[in-house]
Amino acid sequence: MDASELLARLRAELSAALVPPACLACRAPLRDAAAELCVGCRRALPWLVAPRCERCGLPAPCGPRCPADGAAFERAWAPLAHDGSARELVAALKFRGALPVARLMAAQIAASAPSALLDGATLVPVPSHPARRRARGFDQAALIAAALAARSGLPVAACLRRRGAPTRQLGAGRAARRAAAARQLLRVVGAAPARALLVDDVHTTGATLDACARALRAAGVAHVAAVSYARTLPR
Numbered sequence: 001m002d003a004s005e006l007l008a009r010l011r012a013e014l015s016a017a018l019v020p021p022a023c024l025a026c027r028a029p030l031r032d033a034a035a036e037l038c039v040g041c042r043r044a045l046p047w048l049v050a051p052r053c054e055r056c057g058l059p060a061p062c063g064p065r066c067p068a069d070g071a072a073f074e075r076a077w078a079p080l081a082h083d084g085s086a087r088e089l090v091a092a093l094k095f096r097g098a099l100p101v102a103r104l105m106a107a108q109i110a111a112s113a114p115s116a117l118l119d120g121a122t123l124v125p126v127p128s129h130p131a132r133r134r135a136r137g138f139d140q141a142a143l144i145a146a147a148l149a150a151r152s153g154l155p156v157a158a159c160l161r162r163r164g165a166p167t168r169q170l171g172a173g174r175a176a177r178r179a180a181a182a183r184q185l186l187r188v189v190g191a192a193p194a195r196a197l198l199v200d201d202v203h204t205t206g207a208t209l210d211a212c213a214r215a216l217r218a219a220g221v222a223h224v225a226a227v228s229y230a231r232t233l234p235r
């Protein structure tokens, strides 16, 4: 963490301590400071229920072809759909850097994650683009990973880095182009864990998670799975 990131975190901690209690999603005033969410936002949390596809995390059946078919991660899971108040919480973390949001997300992940996903894993946050991190002063996946580590006791290895600009892949399909671009941008720095659990805020197409998993596997990581706070559902 550099000085600007530290400053942003201190500022976020300080404002969280000073402002009157408000719903972390919609910012409506709260009577109970410990509630974190207003009644409406708590009710609007779109929990994903069983059965689920273990590979891609979508409600099962996930479709004629699993979107994670051929992905470098073994399984993916998220407690919530990227919708309703879960979507607002994702935005609150990304744009306001609200640390209590990261703690709430970690609590919701830890409370319902399959134990096979967490057992023996080392948390590896998906890195955001360096320019974006500099502008925001923090990395939202790293905040969730830190909060999840504090809650679960699992270690964190922030061993993934983004690099360079993507080269253009002329002629390839849009998804293939995006995956190839993401892959080129990631590398492992330092020691990689034997069992990695990627941590991100939102699992959308899975291309970024796949790129991260490929970089980890290339560095000798035997097992890679992914946990996100929210899963984008197909329309």
Ligand SMILES: [Zn+2]
Pocket: 023, 024, 025, 026, 027, 028, 037, 038, 039, 040, 041, 042
């Ligand atoms: Zn609310």
Ligand SMILES: [Zn+2]
Pocket: 053, 054, 055, 056, 057, 058, 062, 066, 067, 068
């Ligand atoms: Zn699937």
